[in-house]
Each structure stands twice: as structure tokens, then as C-alpha cells.
Amino acid sequence: MHEEDMPVNAALKSYLETRRSTPALQMIEPGPSRPEIMEMLMLASRVPDHGKLAPWRFVVYAGAERARISQELANVAVARNPGMTDEMIAVEKNRLTRAPVVIAVVSRAAPHVKIPEWEQVLSAGAVCLNLSMAAQAMGYGSSWLTEWFAFDESVSSLLGVKTEEKIAGFIHIGTPKMHPGERSRPDLADIVSFAGE
Template sequence: MHEEDMPVNAALKSYLETRRSIPAFQMSEPGPSRGEIEEMLTLASRVPDHGKLAPWRFIVYAGDVRERMSLELAGMAMARKPDMADDMIAVEKSRLTRAPVVIAVVSRAAPHVKIPEWEQVMSAGAVCLNLVMAANALGYASNWLTEWFAFDEDAYGVLGIADGEKVAGFMHIGTPKMHPGERPRPALADIVTFAGE
């Protein structure tokens, strides 16, 4: 099909031209309902997945559990750095409470007789981006974060991450308090190579 024959989805094109992440601390209530969360997760799951392994899963942190887990994570951080400044203690205590809902995308990538582990990891990354876009499609702001506890296996017990799993990202979802400005984007000439030219 020639480019001139292909219909353009103007709304989707406009979204992709202007998509921006909202910082988690600039989100507020209302957050998505359980039904909306389930819809987002259904949409997020529609990604390339060689072998149909679904090498990822979701953990939803909503309601009061976010504060309890944030305080547990803060306790771990303060135990490791007893001289932590008060402003950083406040940050640690709010890790999962900045947005109304936080959803962990957990990678279950593992050696497989046919499917390369790297492809499984990339599938989890695709889920993360799909979840960001699904939240936006339902009218919510979203931000894909990792932060220290995404890489700290001692924190996994607090977060519900099992042995052998890794965190692909924490998706913070809520209502934006402000509209973000644009940020610099790379020039195509710096990131694109046309083979043979």
C-alpha cells in the first residue's frame, strides 16, 4: 500500500506528536476506578509477545496500601543512610503515594528453548509504554518510573515481587494538576540511519 493510499488517524497522530509524561508529584485525585484499571491492563497487554508467553504481570497499588508500603520502603532507605536529610525522608515516605494509582509491570523473562530472553524483556517494555498510553486514552496522566526499589531485591518482599522477577517499571497514574511544556527531542539526523546511503 502506498503512503498516499493509507488513511491517517488524525487523533492518534496528534496524540503521538504531543505525548508527554506528567511528573508523579504533579498528579492528584481522582485516579482510575477498578474497572478503568482493568480496561487499561487489558489494553496494555496487547503487545508483541513472541511465543505468547506473557512474560510479564501487573501489581496494582491503590488505596491505603500505598502509604504502608511507602513507609516500609522509607524505613529501608533510612536504615541504609541514617544521615538522610529531612526533605529526602519526605520523598522516601511518599514513593507510592504521589499518584492515586501505581501499577508495577513485572518482567518474568527467563531462559526458554525457543524464545530469546531479550525478546521477553522487550515485551515487558512494550507493556509499559502501552500502559502509559492506555492511561492517557482514558483521560489520565501517567509516568513510567523505576527508582531505587525497582532494582533492590531486598525491597521486593515489600512490593510483592517474586524471586526471579524484575521490575520493568512503576506506572504512576492520576489526574494532572498542570499541563506540561514541551521538552527537547533528538534531531532525526542524529538518530536515524538509512541503510545503503
């Protein structure tokens, strides 16, 4: 098929041309309902997945659980850093409450006889982006974050994550207070090469 014969999905192209994360602190209620969350997760799951392993899963933090877990995270942070200022402690207490809903994408990548573990990890990353885009396609703002507690095994059980799993990202979802505006993007001349040229 020649380029001029290929159909263009104008809405999708426009979305990709303007896609932008909404900072978690710029999200407010309402957040997505449970049926909307389930629809987002169904859409997020439609990613390349060599071997059909589904090497990822989701943990949804909503309602009062966000504040409870955030307080526990703050307790851990203060125990490790007793000199934290009140402002720093306040940040820790709000880790999962900045957006109405936070969804952890949990990587279950593991050695496999046929599927490289790296491909499984990449699949989890694709889920993070798909979930972020699904939320935006449904009219919400979203932001893919990790932060210290994504990498701290001592809080894995608090977050509902098993020791052999890793957090690929926390997708924060809510209603944007404002349009986040544009940001600079890499110059294609700096990041593109054509093999043989």
C-alpha cells in the first residue's frame, strides 16, 4: 500500500500530536468511577504481549485507602529520616492523594523458557502508557510516576505488591484543573538515524 492510499485516523493522530501528562498536583475530583476504571484497565491491557503471558497486573488505590497508605509511607520516610521538615512530611502524607485515583501497574516479569524477561518488562511499560492514554481518551488527566516507594521492597506489602514483583509505574488519574500546556520535545535530528545512511 502506498503512503497516499493509507487511511489516516485524524482523531488519533491529533491526540498523539497533543498528548500531554497532567501533573498529579493539578488533578481534582471527580475521578473515574469503578466501571470507568475497569474500562480503562481493559483498554490498557491491549498491548504487545509476546507469548500471551500478561506479565503485569493492576492495584487500584481509591477513596480512603489512598490516605491510609500515604500515612504509612510517611511513617516509613520519617523513621528513616528523622530530620524531615513538616513540609517534607506533608509531601509524604499526600503521595497517593494528589489524584482521585492511582493505579499501580505491577510487572510480573520472570524468567521464561521462550519469552525474554526484558520483553515482559517492556510490555508492562506499554501498559503504563496505554493506561495513561485510556484515561485521557475518556476525558481525564493522567500522569505516570514512580517515586521512591516504587523501588522500596520494605513497603511492597503495604502497596499490595509481592516481593518478586516490581512496580512499573503509578498512574495518577483525575480531572485536570487546567490544561498542562506544552513542553519541549527532542529534536528528531538528534534521535533518528536510518540504517545504511
